[in-house]
Amino acid sequence: MHPPISLIVFFLTAGTSIGLFIFTYFIEFLTLFGKGSGLPKEVVLVSGIISLVLIGIGAFAASFHLGHKLRAWKAIKRFRTSWLSREAVFSGAYGFTLLIYLFLMYYEINPFFEHFFGILTFIIGILSGFSTAMIYATNKFVLEWNTSLTVLYYLDMYLMLGSALFTIMSLYYGLPYTGTFVFLTFLFVALGFGFRLAFNIRQFYLKRPTLNEALNLPHNRTIRVLDTGSTTENYCTTEFYYRKGKELLSTTLPISYLLTFIVPLILILYAWITGTVNLYIFWTVYLSLLVGSAVERWTFFVEGNHVQNLFYGLYPEEGYKLRKGFMERKETRISLYN
């Protein structure tokens, strides 16, 4: 699949925004039960404004994916059936309720309404992330994405970005939550590493359809594509098969693993063990996560193979091939006589 840059920007901004708000409000929420001392008003406001600006940038960036930006409001019409419609509604509602929460927080109007909108924003934020992930996970024609791992990983990435940025805020304002959030960042990055590995390993075991299945022919017939009806590329071959991306995949996949998981994990471990938890290290962790996630999202799109590529002879045959002879699944044949 061709990676849309606008959606990658949306992922990064919405992910950081929702992740950051989840942790900010969760600390406030705990004070309702007498746990913890909450956050200074300034921290909540700064964190909330960062979240609001980021979701705004995300929505603006995502509109570049649309052909008709001014008609985007129409996306609320099919809430009942479409995950994209749900994502649009929840993302919009998240920004709106967040704004109200910040307003109530700033003017300290009524603690009930303040927490009511806080809880609402918290839930809608998670639903927004869930809906975005479900757009990919429910697409049964891209087998690589069609798994619950996509959703788990997607939500984990939100928490990963959010907790990393909250650690920076905690360090900046000297809050007593730094230790907890260093641990949480480590936990979510480690979990993300596990989910991404599982996502990649799963691709080795996918039962892929064949051209024979697409054309409803017996499985034992040899068949090959002679001609696809046009001498140049068309929408189907450019949108569903990114040739340049497939060539770069063997480079971008290790880079995404390195920047999203390996570098942050090593830095956090270093900070943990040596006790040098400072802003420099955690800014590096966050930036590494941000750049790594951008590359990872790009890789996620390129890794997806749409079944319509079968008609053009562009669908992988068996297993997962990165480069000829490298990370290639080989079929082993066992014979008694050879």
Add this chain to the structure above:
Amino acid sequence: MAQYALVIDLNTCVGCHACATNCKEWNTQAAFGPLSDYDPYGRHPSGVWYNRIMSYEIGEFPNTQVFHLPKSCLHCQDAPCVPVCPTGASYKREQDGIVLVNYDDCIGCKLCSWSCPYGCREYDEADKVMKKCTLCIDRVYDETLPPEHRKPACVLTCPARARFFGDIEDPESEVFKAIEERNGFVLFPDMGTNPGNHYLARTETKINLEEFEKHILKPDNPLFLEVMKRHHVSNKSAETTVEEVG
């Protein structure tokens, strides 16, 4: 419920692309057009087509056969492209089962094309909306046309008469009978889309050349003299060439 669809006979389809060309010609100037072209006279011409013809070779050399597969929107009965549309621009008509796109509501998010396992939806970069085969709905219901012309442009133009149009749910229709009698099949049956368009399987055709030669070389064949004359002329010209070279 009625389901209008195409039935394509792969046995007679010669892969001439006339259906695709006439589809483009009709639809680019009709109600659902235009079908935009990009760089039409340049080095890399491309554009929007509702119908594309794929050619496949089946079997292993020397026992191979080539068949052509015209592929346009299959107007699936459980169309996966319809529920994913966030605006409802993509819809399936209840009265005839035709899947259409309302260009005024389409926001160009491309999600419907991601949800089509057949690659039959194409994004128009010029109009910024998704376009697809309409089964020439503007012809089918046009009462100003003579009844025999109320068919999709591709069906009317097919020189091999390989394309049929009708209601596949109506037992009296030509397409229903063709599917029943000749075991019509669909593409990607495992995907749960239940496509409307059906294909009639290709059957192996064998020509006995010996019998053919015996017949054509008989003196009472009206073409016999012409065959012999051509044979004679070609032999003679071959001799002349040899003489000139010598």
